[in-house]
Amino acid sequence: MSRLLVPLHVQSIQNLGKSQDELVYHLTAHLRMNAVYWGLTALCIMDHKDALDRQEMIDFVTSCWDDEAGGFGAHPDHDAHLLSTLSAIQILIIQDALDCVDVDRVVKFILSLQQPSGVFAGDRFGEIDTRFLFCAVNALSLLGRLSELDVEKTVGYIVQCRNFDGGFGSSIGAESHAAQVFVCVGALAILDRLDEVDVPTLSWWLAERQLPNGGLNGRPEKLEDVCYSFWVLSAMSILNKVHWIDAEKLTSFILSAQDTDNGGIADRPGDMPDVFHTLFGVAGLSILGYPGLKDLDPVYCMPADLIERMGLRKGWKNLERRTS
Amino acid sequence: MSSVSVPYAEQPQWADVVPLPQYEGVEPLAPIFYTNEYKDATDYLRGIVKTGEKSQRVLDLTKHIIQLNPAHYTAWQYRYETLLAIKSPLDVELELMDEIAIKHMKTYQVWHHRRLLMTHLLRNTDEASTSSSSRSPSQLASTELTFIARTLAEDAKNYHTWSYRQWLLAFFNDDSLWDRELDFVDSMLNHDIRNNSAWHHRFFVVFQSGVREGEKDRDRILRREFTYVKQNISLAPNNASSWNYLRGILDYNKIPYSRLTSFVQPYTVPHADVPSDLVDLEDPPPSRGAQLPSPGAIEFLADVYEEEGGNSILKATELWKSLASEHDTIRRRYWNSRMKEGLRAIQVKS
Structure with a gap:
C-alpha cells in the first residue's frame, strides 16, 4: 500500500498563493481565508505547523478585518462573512494570537446574523444555511461566548432540518447531505444536544456512504469524493x-488520490489536487488512526490537543492511532 | 457583451470613475489576458462601491464581473441593491440571469440572487415598478419552476437548485404550484430512477410541506406511494434511493415493516423462481435480468424479523451474516454489530 507523502503535501501548501498573477488566485479570493485555515490545519495534523510563517499569517488575517461589520472577510477589502470569520478565529487560536481581535465586536457580528427562525445568515446579504449556523456556534464556543446564544432557537432550527432518512439538509425541506450532517451534528455536539439525533438511523445512513471501492459519497447513488472522508467520519x-x-x-x-508529483490530494484519483481536499483527506486519515499523524478534533476540525487544553473536548471517538 | 475586451479606462462613459486597485504597489509579473480584464472590472467596482453610485451602468459592470467570476459575492450584493435603488423591473432581471444561472448552477450566489428577487416580487406586489408585466406572483413563481426544471435537465442532482425549488414552493405555498409537482418528480425519476434528490423531493411533496388541506384520504395516498415505490424497486432492485424512500414512508407513518414481507421476499433470494407472466400489481416481482439477491431487500427482511422479536431474531442474524460475508462486505463491521446487538437482545429476554 502507498504511504502519505507528507513532505510533498507540506511543500504544496507552502506553494499556495505564490503565484498571485494566475487567474485562479483571483477567482478563489472569496475563499482565501478558508484556504489559509485548511492549509494550516493540514500542516498541524501532519506535524509541520511551522511550515508557514506565523507572523505573515497573522498579518494576513488582521488585514481582512472589516471594521464596518465587525467581522472578517475572505480577503482584504471583502465584506465580512461567517465562513471567513470562523476561519480567522480558528487560525488565530491555532497561532495563539487571539489577542489581536476585538472579541466583543465579533460576537456582536455573529449574533446579529441569527434569523427569527434560528438559522444564521452568512452575511448581511442574507443567504441562510445550516453551515452558517455551525460556523456561528463553533466560533462562539471557541471564543467562550456560547452563553450569549439563544440555544433553544438554534437547536429548534436544526431539528426542523432532520429528514426521514435520519440525515440533515442545508435548510428546512432540503435533502440529506453528508456535509450538512456534519455541520448539524457538530453544532448539536457543541451545544450538548445530541439527544436530538436519531442515532441508529443516522449512523446507518452514514455507514451506507461507503462504496465498494472504499471511498465515501455524500448522498445515495452519488460518486465518492475524498472530502466526505471528513464529513462522514x-x-x-x-x-x-x-x-x-x-x-x-x-x-x-x-492515498490513491494523492498527486505523487506535486503533492496535494484531489477529490478522487487522477484529478487536480487542491488544499480543500488535502485537508479533508489528511483529516480523514487522522480519524482513521493513520500512523504518524496528530489527533484531529472532529467537532472543531482543529488539533485535538489544543481543543482539549481549551476545555472544549466532546465525547467523540476516533480510531486508535496505529504505529505502523 | 460588446465592451468585454475594451478596458474600462478606455471607455468614455467610465471616465469619471476612479478605479481602486486591490493590491496597491504590487505589479503582476506575468499578467495574462483575462486576469487583466477581471482585475480591471473589479478595480472599477471598488471605485463604484466607494462612491455609492447606483445606476444602469453599475448593472452592466456587475454583470460583467459575475460572468467572469460568479462567486464574487460583493458584485451580486451590489447588483441587487442597485436593482432596487433604480427600480429596475425584477422579472426582467430574472430572465436576464437565466443563462448565467444555468452556466454557473453550482454557485450558490446564482440561486440566492433569484431568491431575493422572488421574495421582493411577492412582498411588494403593489409596487408597480417591481415587475414589468401584469403577471401575478404565482404566475411568476410558475415560470420560475419551469426555469428550474430546465436547469435540472442540465444537472439533475444539483443541491442548490433542488433546495431553491423546495424553498420556492414552500414560500409561495400556492395550490396551483403544488398541484403539478408530483408530475414533475415523476418525469425526473423516469429519466433517472436513481436520482436521490428527486426521491427526497417526492417525500417533501407527499408527506411534508406539500401536504394540502383537502387531501384527507391519506390511505389512498399511501397506497399510491407503496405501488409507486414497489414498481421502482421491481425495475431496479439495487437502488438505495428507492429502498430509503420505502423505509421513510413506513417510519413516518408508523407502519410495521412486516406489511411488506411478501413483496420483499422474492428479492432476497437468487433467481430461483423465475417470475411468471402474471402481472402482480400488489407485489411486483423483480424484473428480468435484475441482479439478485438485493442487499437492500435482505436488510429489509432482517428488519422485519428483528421487529418480530423472539426466535425470529435468529433468522435476522442469519441474514446479517450473509450481508457481512457475501452481499455487502464493505459494511461487514456494521452487520457484525447488528448481529451482536440482536443476539444480546435474545439473551436478555431468555
Missing part, C-alpha cells in the same frame, strides 16, 4: 461509530 466519530467503516479500504482510497 467526523459525524461518525461524534456518534462513536467510526469502527463500522472499512478503514483499510478508505485509507487506500484517500
